[in-house]
Amino acid sequence: MLRDRILRDDMFRDTISKIKKVILIVVLIISVFLYVCRPFFHGFFMRCYTNPAFLLAFVALGAGIMIRLFSDRFKWTIVVGAIFFVALLVGSMFVAEGKRVEIYKDISSNIIEIDTFPESTSIRLMPYQIARNNMTNNLTLEQFRLGKLDFVILDGEMWWNAALIPDGTWIHYRMKPYGAMFINACETETEIIKIKQDLEVAEGIGISDNIYWRLYKDIDYWSDYSDPFYIPYDNNTKIMTVVSKIDYKLDSWTFVPLRKPVFGGVVLIDGEGNMKYVSPEKIDEEPILHGQQVFPEAIARLYGESFAYKRGVWNAWIAHKDQTELNDVPGEGNFMPYLIMVQDENGEPIPMWFMALEPYGTTYGLKKVLLVDAIDGTVYSWSKGENEQSVGAVKSIEHAKSTDTFRNVNWADFRLIEPIPIFKEGTMYWKLTMTRYTQTGITNIVLIEASNPENVIVFKDGAEFQQFLTEGATDTVKMSMDQLLHEIDVLLQKIKDLPSDAKSPILVELEEKLERLLSLLEES
Template identity: 25%
Template sequence: MAPSDPTLRRIVAAAGAAVERLRGRSPRALGGVLLVLVLLAAAAAWYFRPWLHPLVWTLYTNPVVAVALVVGLAVGVLANRRVPGLGPQAGLAVVLLLAVAGTGLTGLLAGQQLGTATMAAATDTTTLAETDAEMPRVVPRSVAGRYASNTLNFPQYRIAGGDVTVYNGTPYWSYALAPDGAYNHFTKRQHGTVLVDMTEQNAEVETVVGDLEQGIGPAFYNNYRFGLLKRGEYLVDYADPFMVVHEGDQYIAVPYTTPEFHWLPIPYTTPEWGGVALVSPNGSVADLTPAEARDHPVLSEQKLYPFELARERVAATRYRNGILNTFTSHEDEIEVAPVPGEGNDQPFLTFTDEGPEYVVAVEPYGEAQGLKEIWTVDGRTGEYGRFTPNESLFGARKATDYVRQAARTTDWNRFTPAEPIPVVVDGRLYWEVRVVPDDSSGIAYIAFVDARSSDVSEVVTSEGVRAFLEGEAMPDDGDGDTDGRSPTFVVQRVAPNGTVVETLEVYGDETIRVVRGNATNTTNATGR
């Protein structure tokens, strides 16, 4: 049956014509044609090598697969000599068996090696760095994404990504203005950067406009990753990108890891921090070592260490007592605490008096929810620290339970506690928990849970958060004289798109007056 699509018919016809022209030619001529085709295929593979990166990277970082291929080929040849036709099946079976079994074993070996190296490199500490009250982490990621979308006024673009950046000394959630829709995906570039102030509870959004030659979101010929794998390092694992705005120019920073090879008892690799790739607005790529990245003026305030590597190394410390222990007695085994937070998980980036720092809270393996350790990773140097409390402290998951218990009038069918972050105030550990609506349209309030006593302190404004972090246990969280009291009502003025525009606190001896047109209704404040 002839193909119905006209283009496909032309392709088939062209192929048939090519076959007819090859008929009757000498083997030498055919060899020349094949050589040309091979060269064309090699050139295409070289140009589109970014698309081959996942396969190349998998083979490169899993040398046991190459061993399986060699052994499988040898077995196939020997089997075929004994029983003709048996070789391919026998060789394939051996390759699959060795590849699957070897990959599982090397995964355990890599985890043990990475965990042992992390434990050896970490500095044990009895204190944690004080949280910087001027750079509080107020807005969770889900709310920041909602703020960025609600204030977007570019019909051909959407927000993409979502990571922390520092802009003019203030931490922001950063998003790329990526083309929206199939047509725009192929015809437009990244149009700018959307910045959401992380330190302000209400929507404080700033947009930096300007097309990037190689950006986040467009088709491959305008995409940063395609260009990065062509002009930057190839045999590396690039982490998620984040936007950096410096002196009005937009850059894309991409931390990456490189493999470290281990050959015994069988070949395997473990990841290590390789550096940071910096993509300029004109598409040029600067490949920076960790030391060069720290000295680069564009990256002077930014976190540089790969997020995924921090989590992987801390999680690998579960093998501190060996692989067998994780299958048997689980002695001193840990696990990274699972925490609520839509689209976000540990480690959390916090800003301390010593600079940007990843924090990872770990719990004992199993059903226990106490705090086993807090791991810190310097966001610029990659130095690891381990804080082991000398007393019983509540963990991240339990902190959210205490928030629910303390706010008995909150409708937990409509609200959820999100992203419990460890903060340190006057040497005391608290869990900072944001309570947000299920649609992430804003922040209802913020609770600080004392990790030692489980006492819950609630604040409802950014000023209240700063006051708490500055050491005021019962901060004045309003405009009037509240004597440290908690508000009875929290009234939010919400825009039509769901963005919280303004927050008002009402106390027990005050009333709420709602005016609509000529009608006035006065209601006593008696509950949240």
């Protein structure tokens, strides 16, 4: 019996030894697979890299599994499980908050306070969805579709741009992008440029020629990258792809380790797939990047969100004293920060990321404006005076809808979208676009003065709006009033020309009221 027991123990040990060998082989195979295919798992590994507490949770989980497999110390499995749970809890709840606290500490000493707004220039008139719909409607290539839209600065003006990527599962792996499309965002009329060039490394293709696969393998795995935008060059015959790089700096908040995002430079990719990394210090030396918005939008938004934590997490969660928040307009697919163009001290156009900060809670007044230089990340801040009134982006739409001009508009058929700031002679306006629900054209352009929301100016087209920018509100309103008087006079004349027996009592009453209205308007 003793001999049988010894035999069974030997067989058990042999079995365990074989299992260990199998596990080691499996681990080795998995490790090789993960290394070769590491771009597939970039999101998971970056989560562990940027959130060390999250990494600790998975280390604890792995240790618990190993202890359970190779030891009978069950209590240690429970302890490791508890560590896993607590670490995951800390990682998910506190690191994101602590990151914003530390970001605010980093930027607070370098914020430049401004009393007046810089003058707007090259104002974007075509909203995101209208631009996308117009580009799609003008696309006649059956095997291609639009990639992600972004901005590029061409001759001081903003242009929406997108790659033309293969459309379909099979050709996603077999074909290269056709090129890119560009549409002028500073015009109300559709002005489109299409450039044909095969892009060897690009978005929207698989697998090893995908832009992110190559960036993770050839540039830096432990970084994130922005959405690409495209710069035409060589007389619009070639395309340069530009991607901003986001690095991470190790820091800690109280006892929690974390990594904060920092601007890590730019990667340039030509049509042949050649990549060139440009550090933040060397960007000015690249002519093709002159005046481009290379500072990452994601970091600019974190700057805006961090202002809610300037008094710490306790205030952000509980007390809410002097707290601001970044409120996106509900139903909009285009979120803050908005890219705008302003004039620098020399009158040259420069891109800025704009964010409107509103008081915490259900109030929607404008409390603070942040402008982040879209080239180098410098932060400018404007604060509303204590007794000043100023409406935010969300409420600007409601003020526009309540104006007399739109009292008869059926809002089931029309929308007011994308409140964009405009700075003119020190005054801030919200520019809204009125469009039908199909969002393929611009019906009207609406301006609302932020500090005086009763001042609503409606423009019928881009030309009238541009006249306001160059000549001021008085001439524009006068032009609109003259047009209104003319239209009333034409309508009144048509009614008068009708035979008397063809006029209903309602038409007779309308004729009298139109004559009275015309007289009052001419006197005013």
